[in-house]
Amino acid sequence: MTTHVHTAAGAGEQSVDLLDPYPFFAHKRRQAAVFKGTVMDYSKTPEDFRPKNEFSAMSFDAVNKVFRDGRVFSSKPYDKTIGLFMGPTILAMEGKKHRDHRNLVSAAFKSKALARWENTIIRPICNALIDEFIQTGEADLIRNFTLEFPTRVIAQLLGLPAEDLPTFRTRAVQLISYHVNYERAFEASTALKDYFVEQIELRKSKPTEDIIGDLVTAEIDGEKLSDEAIYSFLRLLLPAGLETTYRSSGNLLYLLLTHPDQFAAVQADRELLPQAIEEGLRFETPLTTVQRFTTEDTEVEGVEIPARSVVGVCIGSANRDERRWERSEEFDIFRKHMPHISFAAGEHTCLGLHLARLETRVALECLLNRLTNVRLVTDGDAQDPHIHGQPFRSPNALPVTFDAK
Numbered sequence: 272m273t274t275h276v277h278t279a280a281g282a283g284e285q286s287v288d289l290l291d292p293y294p295f296f297a298h299k300r301r302q303a304a305v306f307k308g309t310v311m312d313y314s315k316t317p318e319d320f321r322p323k324n325e326f327s328a329m330s331f332d333a334v335n336k337v338f339r340d341g342r343v344f345s346s347k348p349y350d351k352t353i354g355l356f357m358g359p360t361i362l363a364m365e366g367k368k369h370r371d372h373r374n375l376v377s378a379a380f381k382s383k384a385l386a387r388w389e390n391t392i393i394r395p396i397c398n399a400l401i402d403e404f405i406q407t408g409e410a411d412l413i414r415n416f417t418l419e420f421p422t423r424v425i426a427q428l429l430g431l432p433a434e435d436l437p438t439f440r441t442r443a444v445q446l447i448s449y450h451v452n453y454e455r456a457f458e459a460s461t462a463l464k465d466y467f468v469e470q471i472e473l474r475k476s477k478p479t480e481d482i483i484g485d486l487v488t489a490e491i492d493g494e495k496l497s498d499e500a501i502y503s504f505l506r507l508l509l510p511a512g513l514e515t516t517y518r519s520s521g522n523l524l525y526l527l528l529t530h531p532d533q534f535a536a537v538q539a540d541r542e543l544l545p546q547a548i549e550e551g552l553r554f555e556t557p558l559t560t561v562q563r564f565t566t567e568d569t570e571v572e573g574v575e576i577p578a579r580s581v582v583g584v585c586i587g588s589a590n591r592d593e594r595r596w597e598r599s600e601e602f603d604i605f606r607k608h609m610p611h612i613s614f615a616a617g618e619h620t621c622l623g624l625h626l627a628r629l630e631t632r633v634a635l636e637c638l639l640n641r642l643t644n645v646r647l648v649t650d651g652d653a654q655d656p657h658i659h660g661q662p663f664r665s666p667n668a669l670p671v672t673f674d675a676k
């Protein structure tokens with residue numbers, strides 16, 4: 272089903288299609304690198320949270336420039352939007368404070384540090400999930416797999432007890448669905464805070480070798496982190512780490528299943544997985560748009576943006592910029608590699624990009640190793656599985672049939 276949502280500008284021409292916002296992005300991008308107006312769907316956003324004065328960066332160069340100039344394009348206003356659910360986090364910090372806090376956790380997310388989790392945590396989790404459905408010959412790869420593995424991986428990296436997983440999962444999903452139900456997200460935020468405070472207290476008396484343990488013992492300029500700084504960071508990991516990864520791996524599976532030749536190529540040669548993952552992230556980024564706020568009058572690609580404007584940074588549009596990629600509107604894992612911008616750029620570049628790539632590669636390897644003849648179940652009607660949403664995009668379901676190898 273296609274839903275049309277009119278933007279804040281209200282003009283009929285300016286509408287974003289939740290099923291496929293890309294023609295709208297392309298139309299705007301071809302007119303100008305930056306336009307006055309929005310690419311967001313504000314239909315479920317309370318009036319008070321909708322920006323009044325908004326511009327949108329559409330070309331690759333404009334998006335890149337905005338990300339790389341954190342002084343003029345500030346992230347601070349996240350404190351008043353997503354920060355309401357998560358508390359003060361590195362997402363909204365700037366300068367030295369941002370670097371200090373980010374450095375404390377960045378070691379745990381470097382690719383070398385993560386490598387040891389590949390076979391001890393990530394692969395066993397993916398295989399255990401496949402064990403649960405492999406005998407039946409059918410599955411919904413979203414419900415049975417992609418929604419589940421990033422939650423379990425994060426829970427283990429944080430060092431949460433296995434018996435807490437069901438409650439943790441429910442609360443995490445409620446928190447990341449803040450754009451759908453604000454009240455439930457607030458309740459989940461409080462519940463998660465209470466839960467994380469308990470976990471922090473346990474580690475103060477008995478240190479542990481996990482991310483929460485690292486944070487409890489970490490110091491900035493000789494001072495330990497406050498409990499608030501710790502549980503806020505932990506809450507940020509849920510939307511930042513779970514939502515994006517479950518969506519991006521679902522998008523990649525959908526794209527491969529609907530491009531059988533490319534699926535067959537990856538099945539025959541696993542070495543193609545990294546480039547398939549990058550092309551999936553370029554073509555269908557799980558998060559199409561983030562926001563910045565101008566601290567002074569400025570100009571991007573010839574377009575003037577006044578101080579105190581909200582700038583929608585349209586990653587989805589940048590990733591399809593025809594000036595950077597030939598046949599930019601085609602999914603092609605064999606295309607010449609040119610980095611996409613799905614993990615942002617500049618000082619707030621995604622902290623979890625190595626983890627996201629690792630998790631996705633291992634998840635796909637496990638599926639390809641154990642399932643064969645994987646087919647998407649479709650009736651050829653409008654309800655068929657499809658990627659949809661804006662700014663978050665992914666398929667709701669991926670019903671498949673397969674043979675066990």
Ligand code: HEM
Nearest residue numbers: 361362511512515516519561613614615619621622623627
């Ligand atoms: C495919 C998966 C992912 C995508 C596309 C993605 C995308 C992004 C983007 C665009 C940002 C910048 C947001 C902004 O500045 O407005 C970001 C920041 C961040 N991401 Fe990711 N992310 C992914 C996975 C992860 C994972 C797995 C984790 C950790 C478990 C993670 C943790 C973070 C954190 C902590 C930040 C804030 C960094 C900072 O402000 O310095 N992300 N991510």
